[in-house]
Amino acid sequence: MLLKKIKNTIDFLKTKKISNERKQILQPLINYIQSKVSENKNVNLNFICTHNSRRSHLSQVWAQAVAHYFNVKNVHCYSGGTEATTLYPIIVQTLEQVGFEINKLSESGNKVYSIKYAENEHPVIGFSKIFDNLFNPKNKFAAIMTCSHANANCPFIPGAEKRIPIEYEDPKEFDNTPQQKEKYQERSNQIAVEMLYVFSQIKIN
Numbered sequence: 001m002l003l004k005k006i007k008n009t010i011d012f013l014k015t016k017k018i019s020n021e022r023k024q025i026l027q028p029l030i031n032y033i034q035s036k037v038s039e040n041k042n043v044n045l046n047f048i049c050t051h052n053s054r055r056s057h058l059s060q061v062w063a064q065a066v067a068h069y070f071n072v073k074n075v076h077c078y079s080g081g082t083e084a085t086t087l088y089p090i091i092v093q094t095l096e097q098v099g100f101e102i103n104k105l106s107e108s109g110n111k112v113y114s115i116k117y118a119e120n121e122h123p124v125i126g127f128s129k130i131f132d133n134l135f136n137p138k139n140k141f142a143a144i145m146t147c148s149h150a151n152a153n154c155p156f157i158p159g160a161e162k163r164i165p166i167e168y169e170d171p172k173e174f175d176n177t178p179q180q181k182e183k184y185q186e187r188s189n190q191i192a193v194e195m196l197y198v199f200s201q202i203k204i205n
Contacts, residue, residue: 001119002069005099009192010069014200016193026194028164030201032142033072037202043067043075044141048157052081052128053088055146055168055187061095061124062192063199065117070199077124078141080131082149086110087126090175094184098192102126132158166194 002010018026029045036043045063049056060079067075092113096102106112106127116123129135131143139159148167157163168191174183 002065003099003101003117003119006065006117007069007099009098010066010196013189013192014196016189018193018197022194023197025166026198028162029142029144029166030198032162032164033075033198034202036074037072037204040205041074042140043072044078044137045075045144046078046080046131046136046141046157046160047144047146048080048082048131049145049147050082050149051085052079052083052130053085054091054171055191056081057087057091057126058095058188058191059144059146059166059168059195061100061115061117061126062188062195064124065100066192066195066199068118068121069196070202072199072202072204076137078136079126080129080133080136082130084110084128084130084133086128087113088172090171090180090184092126094181094188097185098188 033043047056047059056079060077064077092102101116103114104111105114110128113126114123115126140161142162142164143157143160145165146168171184171187174180
């Protein structure tokens with residue numbers, strides 16, 4: 001069962017509409033997930049952005065939580081970058097605000113976090129890493145490119161069955177401004193709404 005505050009957040013966000021243009025962008029991801037579900041195979045999704053610090057983490061965490069919400073089984077979400085930096089602290093705060101329970105597992109420069117979304121499910125382990133890190137799948141996964149820079153500079157993702165560009169604007173532009181908290185929440189909400197749309201379209205056997 002989802003943590004109560006996250007469920008309340010989802011119940012609010014699932015009433016939000018998205019444009020037909022974005023639906024078209026999301027359709028290849030829906031098709032990929034549906035093909036795996038229909039064949040009773042694992043759904044491995046690796047969300048990739050340049051620094052694996054913001055958008056890719058939001059996408060990974062929301063996709064995992066929303067798959068659970070819709071009872072889509074065997075979904076495993078990952079994230080990575082073209083370089084490793086750190087999971088940006090404002091992302092942690094943004095996720096905590098909507099109900100994720102987050103514990104810091106490491107105090108190193110590239111901190112490691114346990115991100116819990118459901119009472120009896122394994123938490124997402126959040127830290128910045130290159131997309132082909134040992135923590136991530138080596139093959140039989142979809143590479144979802146969440147930023148234009150990574151999409152342009154990584155024309156080939158080894159082991160990926162499918163490459164799907166779903167780009168989001170970077171909230172980093174608002175770092176250290178009065179709009180920072182608002183813009184990070186806005187991006188988190190957008191990603192959540194779009195993952196809700198994607199998984200709502202999946203027909204379960």
